[in-house]
Amino acid sequence: MLRQPYLLFLGDAPDLLAAKVAKGIRDWRPDAAVGQLRLPGCKPDMGLPDMTVAEAADAGAKTLVVGVANRGGVISRQWIAVLKEALAAGMDLAAGLHNHLHDEPELVEAAQKAGRQLFDVRVPQHDYPIADGSRRSGRRCLTVGTDCSVGKMYASMAIEREMHERGLNATFRATGQTGILITGGGVPLDAVVADFMAGAVEWLTPDNDADHWDIIEGQGSLFHPSYSGVTLALIHGGQPDALVLCHEPERPHMRGLPHYTLPGLTDVLSLAERCAHIVNPAARTVGVALNTSALDERAARAWIERAREETGLPATDPIRYGAGPLVDALESL
């Protein structure tokens, strides 16, 4: 688990897209960061106080989180200088970069000297068990998608927030690097060795209070040939009581696979439920979360209505219109 609060490092991010992690923290855990550190040329602004490393340390920052993708896969000299300064000031470092903090000898040495830790959140941090499929106490909701990158993480976050606003007992469970950096913990499931995938999900969602909900971030899709195995491990390791079906309307084809069209909502719903019933015969889909960010108001409303008709379930864009209908469905389960 990452120590909070964070200093959010935005580097020289050219735009908001490059600062996906920082944006996620701003959107979902604004209280987790005491400030932002922006280098010359950095365009996006998270609306947090701009701070030097020293100011952030004084403000209590415990971890510098790299909230931006590095250009060309290289951690620049300029970055290294700031990151070393943060270690010397007593902060840990956390990043989800493709090239790891641990691959930079200067950072490894500086961390050792300062007695601080480097967290490469793409790298599994535990020896996960093999799943044993036992029923666990507490309740679980898993987001499943028609495709990769359709908004499963944001839908899960929105459900957690709405549940908290209603005073319900719920925890978002991150299964990807962005979610881990935003919330400070989780499992980078796509980097786990095959035999331990389902066990890692069981480890992430242990026994809990009877009224507690784990809101588990989904990955991939049962219909995406590259990653479907990860999705099934989530379904079987997560033992969901409730599934929320996520979809982005008007995609021309499956992500990265021009020769695969997207499945229908009811196809995904029925296959996911059938797989879930193997570990939890009571599992059911409770609603549909659409990502309508690319659509105008009228088209968004039309797609939501269409999803409702096709599935007979509550549907919403949980970011645009709130997760209320999904949480209503979870509450009445």
Add this chain to the structure above:
Amino acid sequence: MLRQPYLLFLGDAPDLLAAKVAKGIRDWRPDAAVGQLRLPGCKPDMGLPDMTVAEAADAGAKTLVVGVANRGGVISRQWIAVLKEALAAGMDLAAGLHNHLHDEPELVEAAQKAGRQLFDVRVPQHDYPIADGSRRSGRRCLTVGTDCSVGKMYASMAIEREMHERGLNATFRATGQTGILITGGGVPLDAVVADFMAGAVEWLTPDNDADHWDIIEGQGSLFHPSYSGVTLALIHGGQPDALVLCHEPERPHMRGLPHYTLPGLTDVLSLAERCAHIVNPAARTVGVALNTSALDERAARAWIERAREETGLPATDPIRYGAGPLVDALESL
């Protein structure tokens, strides 16, 4: 790929069960080994000429294959001495032990000195790609099971052998350590990182002649919560034209999971086909392979008849009665 022929190292195996790999080589690739090396106290006999390392080297052995499990997870001094002798005599070493050959500094040093290789076949040897789901030329058959360890590897081997006896163009594709050691190549799928599972299977079964069959060794089961993700990656990476359903009758529960009963044959068949149709709409189950090794003749015949009735498909125990009915079905596909 391992260099053949092998010297089969049986160590001090107390019984045939401990010598599973050696038995597999004897059963399926008897011509791949020039001889066996047995230490004092070794009980099983593969019926191969007993040889010293020097005699095996003279007979042309290229790789010493550890065909036995080591007791207590320790590679003994006695073993080390033989293994070093084999390296010095110009052989590579291959093993599927839990503790790796590479973890023994003496073996690493001896291999380096001799210019030879150590193959820990539980460890992936390649950087596999991410699957792209494109259709490939040639035909593919995948064994799927009601459970783990129901005979998928042996059924696949038996199908390959029967096809070769009929002059058909077929290759067994190993996806586990035992199959890799027996045949000299493959992918240790349960040790591959999640994101690359399906890609590893695509890599293992590339474009081929139009009349060529890959006979892909299945792993796990869609109905086994610990390993189902691996199974789905095999189905989506393998793009099977044909599925062969494997089952061991009279199991009391899923392997290692006393709280899970086995699924019915038709449940497995329909879920596996549904998943396969995502990548290959023409995929179909062609037959049932039963492992009746624990049953008497009458019970075996009764179970085969029952499987035939339940599924409407050809059924056999491919080890006990031959894989003929399964290959008939593949030929008529």
